[in-house]
Amino acid sequence: HVELPAPYKDHCILDDKQNLYDPSKQFDIPWFDVNLDLPPSERWKQVGAAYKTQIADLIGVLIDLITPIFPEAVKFADDVFGEMAPKLAQPYRDEIYSISEVTGIPLGQITMYNIFYEIFTV
């Protein structure tokens, strides 16, 4: 272990006798129901509609990062991941299609976002 220089040094807040835990802060995060009794195409409509701007913004940041290096990034995502989408397992496939539909974000981009963990482990 190499100690980081100040002010980035590791620091356990218990050393300061501090308590940062405030359980009321959990209510800053909203709750939604996802009903598995509904068809997959219906499950995420409420979330998709509520967060379409934020999802588009996030994917926009990713695309802005990649585009200077790889100018065809948007086309690549739309084409390659769009073609992958029909091969995805159910019920995830129908859920992803419905999120694309309700947010208006191209299917390839929503697919890329949903398999980003696997891409990120590179």
Place this chain on the structure above:
Amino acid sequence: CTSIIAQDKDGHLTHARNLDFGLFMGWDATIHDWPISQKLRKMIINVNWIKDGKLLFKSNNFAGYVGIYNGLKPNAFSLTADDRFQLEGGYYGIIKWLFGLEADGKWMSWLARETLETKATYLDAKEHLMNTPMLSPVYFILGGAKKDEGCIIARSLNGTAILSEMSDSPHGWYLLETNYDQGTEALYLDDRDTPGIRCMDKLTQKNAGFEGIFNVLSSRTNLNKLTTYTVLMSVETARFETILQSCPGECYPW
């Protein structure tokens, strides 16, 4: 990421994690933050998963993402997933999947969700997470409702590389996982194991609950500029709390 499972002196378990994401994806020099992490903080939601009209399990998600990184099935088990970086990583699984060579392989976060949907006990979940073929390496951190029900499953694509059990933990009363195999040294530039372990040892077992572990996970460098939230879970009581995190000011970037 940092995941912790700890049990107090009476064997009550708390499972918690920091989710860190956005490394090397641009840097906003104006506000000194990772832009992806900033965006993700605005997309965190909690989900009640309903089946047959009743609560089946709880999770938190980034809106628009249908897989699961963290979930809790009341009176059964809790689950978190931390990145595991291997040469034979996710891209290898994707390529095999695209060419039909890994048709049965599961995407990581979908295997986590499938486990929460279909498995009823800690042991069933453990068996499923250990042995189901998947498309990327990962650490599954699994907790239960009873004393000593806690383990870290270091997954490779076709099986479990390392299984670390709470009962064999070198720390006695907790397991801590960042993004390195148990028993190996973390990369010195990315060592969140050492500060996490030091802070947990300062916490002591008698304070192993939501408050104490939240404070550990709010300490540098387990808290860093990539951290988006802390989730705290108790299988026994079904408490599930997601608390937004950030590390403004002079904070290590990862």
